[in-house]
Amino acid sequence: MIWSKEESLSHDEMSALQSKRLQDTVSKVYAKVPFYKRKFDELGIKPQDIKTIADVAKLPFTKKQDLRDNYPFGLFAVDNSELIRIHSSSGTTGKPTVVGYTRSDIDIWAEGVARVLTMGGITKDDTVHVAYGYGLFTGGLGLHDGATKVGATVVPSSGGFTSRQAMLLKDFGATALACTPTFAMHILETALREGYEPKKDFKLKAGFFGAEPTSRGLKDELAKGLNISYHDIYGLSEIIGPGVAGNCKHSKDLHIFEDHFYPEIIDPQTLEVLPYGEKGELVITSLTKQALPIIRYRTGDVTILNPQICECGRTQVRMKNIMGRVDDMLIVNGVNVFPSQVEHVLSNIDEITLNYQIIVDKKGYLDKLEVMVEVTEDMPMDSIGALEMVQKKIQSELLSNLYIHANVKLVEPRTIERSQGKAVRVVDKRSLK
Numbered sequence: 001m002i003w004s005k006e007e008s009l010s011h012d013e014m015s016a017l018q019s020k021r022l023q024d025t026v027s028k029v030y031a032k033v034p035f036y037k038r039k040f041d042e043l044g045i046k047p048q049d050i051k052t053i054a055d056v057a058k059l060p061f062t063k064k065q066d067l068r069d070n071y072p073f074g075l076f077a078v079d080n081s082e083l084i085r086i087h088s089s090s091g092t093t094g095k096p097t098v099v100g101y102t103r104s105d106i107d108i109w110a111e112g113v114a115r116v117l118t119m120g121g122i123t124k125d126d127t128v129h130v131a132y133g134y135g136l137f138t139g140g141l142g143l144h145d146g147a148t149k150v151g152a153t154v155v156p157s158s159g160g161f162t163s164r165q166a167m168l169l170k171d172f173g174a175t176a177l178a179c180t181p182t183f184a185m186h187i188l189e190t191a192l193r194e195g196y197e198p199k200k201d202f203k204l205k206a207g208f209f210g211a212e213p214t215s216r217g218l219k220d221e222l223a224k225g226l227n228i229s230y231h232d233i234y235g236l237s238e239i240i241g242p243g244v245a246g247n248c249k250h251s252k253d254l255h256i257f258e259d260h261f262y263p264e265i266i267d268p269q270t271l272e273v274l275p276y277g278e279k280g281e282l283v284i285t286s287l288t289k290q291a292l293p294i295i296r297y298r299t300g301d302v303t304i305l306n307p308q309i310c311e312c313g314r315t316q317v318r319m320k321n322i323m324g325r326v327d328d329m330l331i332v333n334g335v336n337v338f339p340s341q342v343e344h345v346l347s348n349i350d351e352i353t354l355n356y357q358i359i360v361d362k363k364g365y366l367d368k369l370e371v372m373v374e375v376t377e378d379m380p381m382d383s384i385g386a387l388e389m390v391q392k393k394i395q396s397e398l399l400s401n402l403y404i405h406a407n408v409k410l411v412e413p414r415t416i417e418r419s420q421g422k423a424v425r426v427v428d429k430r431s432l433k
């Protein structure tokens with residue numbers, strides 16, 4: 001089943017719809033959002049210059065920093081009386097990015113999620129156990145509203161309390177589970193340890209997972225362990241939340257709901273638009289959002305677009321699973337870590353140099369982060385007490401500044417391999433195939 005007719009429009013029908021919606025969006029942001037008026041004026045663009053969807057390439061980009069600079073509501077295009085919800089991203093430092101929704105935005109968001117749930121065969125006869133966190137994070141309420149739109153019974157379990165999650169899955173007989181993949185694995189492992197037989201005791205048939213990069217191995221293990229079809233659900237709060245894209249049963253690539261969210265792939269260095277099939281940064285323009293319309297948002301996610309019509313009958317373009325982050329951002333156990341932030345912490349510690357390497361690996365299903373760093377020439381390597389003190393100091397600084405637990409390894413000067421005189425800063429051993 002396909003949730004809405006827009007998912008299988010012909011190319012021409014889709015282009016016409018997108019063109020009309022882009023014109024409306026551009027007129028709106030030009031009139032209502034001073035940030036966009038200024039940017040358009042700088043480029044000499046007037047709303048009437050935008051006639052078809054192809055003209056999107058003339059428009060300026062929006063970056064995460066633009067949302068921060070206009071914190072909290074500076075990019076909103078509606079009055080407070082029209083807003084019905086606020087969400088925000090989970091930044092580790094500084095101000096979060098804030099997003100707002102009108103009633104129509106919440107409907108569109110719920111529709112995106114409903115489309116993905118429908119791809120997994122979910123109908124009003126199903127029960128959806130939502131174990132994403134509820135709150136400012138868009139996961140919990142996003143899946144909640146989408147499942148409600150489908151007419152399914154929602155179990156708003158939220159995160160945490162793993163033993164109870166397993167108990168409720170059995171007792172309430174949920175047929176779908178929605179949460180982060182690592183939390184799903186945690187529930188599965190806990191259930192097994194506590195003597196459940198998930199394939200028999202649970203009635204699950206589909207799972208909807210997102211919000212973190214996930215290896216194919218973990219996906220397969222979850223699909224097998226819980227006896228479900230595995231569905232990726234992609235989204236980001238700046239665009240709307242989860243429900244921007246999802247995969248059907250015929251494809252591992254995700255259909256993007258391009259009647260609402262127009263995707264482009266750009267070269268992150270030259271900012272040129274790349275043709276379908278080429279790898280680059282995903283850029284999305286919202287076409288129907290009211291409270292926070294967003295023009296050419298640079299997601300920082302690296303992927304490839306595939307326009308081939310899918311066996312499922314949907315015509316909407318598909319994207320490959322996110323292959324990485326443009327800015328080398330590391331996601332360690334769900335926490336964003338920038339190498340530059342680690343470097344900043346290290347730079348405040350006297351006994352070490354800035355020759356360091358961040359090594360990320362997996363231990364079980366958890367990420368393990370190690371910071372290997374060279375000490376200064378006058379650090380006594382034979383004094384275990386002194387080394388331990390420095391190690392503890394670095395660990396506690398990383399924890400209090402970046403909220404990350406790291407194993408710190410101190411090594412002698414000139415131990416860390418350099419390639420062409422420059423140290424390799426990040427070694428990510430996690431396989432993301």
Ligand SMILES: [Zn+2]
Pocket residue numbers: 248249250251255310311312313314
């Ligand atoms: Zn499909």
